Amino acid sequence: MIRRLLHYCSPRARHLVIAELSLVVVAALLQGIAFLLLVPLLRSLFIGDLNAASTWLIAVAATAVGYVVASWFASQIGMQASTAVLDSLLERLGDSVVSLPVAWFSTDRTGLVTGLATQGAMFVSTMPYAILRQILAGFIAPATVLVGMYFFDWRLALAMTVMVPIIAIGYRWLSRRIGRGDHAHSLAVAEASNRVVEFARAQPALRTAGESSIADRLVEEALEHQHKEYRGLLITGGAGIAIFAGLVQLSITVLLVVGAFLAVGGTVDIATLIALLVLGVRFNEPIVAAGELGGGVAVAKTTIDRLDELAVVPRLSEPEHPATPADFDVEFQGVTFGYGGDPVLRDLSFIAPASGMTAIVGPSGSGKTTITKLIARFYDPEAGTVCIGGVPVPELGTDVVAAAVAPVFQDVYLFDDTILNNIWIGDPDLSRDEVIAAATRARVEEIVARLPGGWDARVGEGGSNLSGGERQRVSIARALLKDAPVVLLDEATSALDIGNEIAIGEAIDQIRADRTLIVVAHRLQTIMTADQIIMLDGEGGIREAGGHAELLAQGGAYARYWRERVDAAGWKLSRHD
The missing domain is CATH 3.40.50.300 (P-loop containing nucleotide triphosphate hydrolases)
Known part of the structure; x- marks a missing residue:
């Protein structure tokens, strides 16, 4: 998705998006490291080793400062990137529209082009800042913690790792489910827009048709179809998000069961177990949030798909060196x-x-x-x-x-x-x-x-x-x-x-x-x-x-x-x- 978005960006917008996402990755890594450092800090406090606790506290503070700095720069660059991406999308859309053969406009494309130029372009332009940033943070930080858990207790880390493929499959299924719903909804919105514009333009002719005119019925049917698709999108999306959240909660359940078993057997110390359990529960929330935002990526993908469709509309052949007519018969x-x-x-x-x-x-x-x-x-x-x-x-x-x-x-x-x-x-x-x-x-x-x-x-x-x-x-x-x-x-x-x-x-x-x-x-x-x-x-x-x-x-x-x-x-x- 990021690669497809960068394809429609100007060089400046592309550099800003890459810089923003790079800083987001750095910030997410630092966040994960900071939370990992809490494990030895808590363990030192639990056993009363204040000297070690002071050292780990300094490490946590330094990592947190790095996280704050990276996040601040990511936010500042992200706002600039959103504006640059919006300009790029509108420019590419304009270039594509003017290069299309006039015949393409013989069918009313008002709703399609209007949707791309307004809600579609605006949503895609804010996606790196408002969506991708949180998704990357929601997965990279927990992944960093998961890798770090192997240094503290490989058995608890393995219990969490087992659930990773299941969560990944659930996330992909959720994105596709919302994407299909948004695709159908966007088509319904375009059709409804076409009908409303047509209805407004034809008012002089329609005034004599009465309230039960065909135009009234067509507009009502288009709007009702749009509402139906939107309701379907809400239902399917809501159900998908709930199922994904359940899969993430299942991973925490697995961690708790394995941790309790190890604690009863005495093979893991209580301080380490408590710290790791706290981390596992803490990073449950970002993953659920990332899953909800995954639907936003699917919605943005619909706009990118529309731009791709415009790009492959057959153009009329153009000569490399245009000829000059001898006269004008x-x-x-x-x-x-x-x-x-x-x-x-x-x-x-x-x-x-x-x-x-x-x-x-x-x-x-x-x-x-x-x-x-x-x-x-x-x-x-x-x-x-x-x-x-x-x-x-x-x-x-x-x-x-x-x-x-x-x-x-x-x-x-x-x-x-x-x-x-x-x-x-x-x-x-x-x-x-x-x-x-x-x-x-x-x-x-x-x-x-x-x-x-x-x-x-x-x-x-x-x-x-x-x-x-x-x-x-x-x-x-x-x-x-x-x-x-x-x-x-x-x-x-x-x-x-x-x-x-x-x-x-x-x-x-x-x-x-x-x-x-x-x-x-x-x-x-x-x-x-x-x-x-x-x-x-x-x-x-x-x-x-x-x-x-x-x-x-x-x-x-x-x-x-x-x-x-x-x-x-x-x-x-x-x-x-």
């Missing part, structure tokens, strides 16, 4: 991809030319959003290649792709910060005036005008103070500020009214000349102004591709799709002679 070459099941895209091939706008249309579930996620390299295809500027994205690497692509997806998340700062993260190096200028292009100033605080108005958690359309406009402004050569708009105007859609359309028109725009949309105005339209067939392939007028003239699937959309929108097309 986007090409799919025989791409096949599914989300661990049946392919959503099958042998898909097309080119979205640079400095042009390509619209992706098709029935629901045909893979429109999947195309944008493959371009942004949330995933790599199962077969075929996605290229930017003629270079496969794995050869470009995630960082190059992230710098070249600005995605705006349907689900917009804003940080609980100001409107301006939510846009500013698109390019932190720009000035405030430059950020406001980009935001104005997306008509964000209309949102700012109605909010107290203007550009410095807070948007709330997830952007809860803004409407869906307003959140999308902030997200689009962020993408414009990034100034990436490839812009992906996935239903980016779906939540806007007509006036705001026109405003965003004008902003899009301004950047079409020098960017590759790939738009997934059902809005007629967006579709008909595209330079190229890719219509998916719903089976993972392309049914038709071409310009709006061209596809209408063919009278095929796209023409039928267009007429259905026009009729649904209530458009009236007039014909001019």
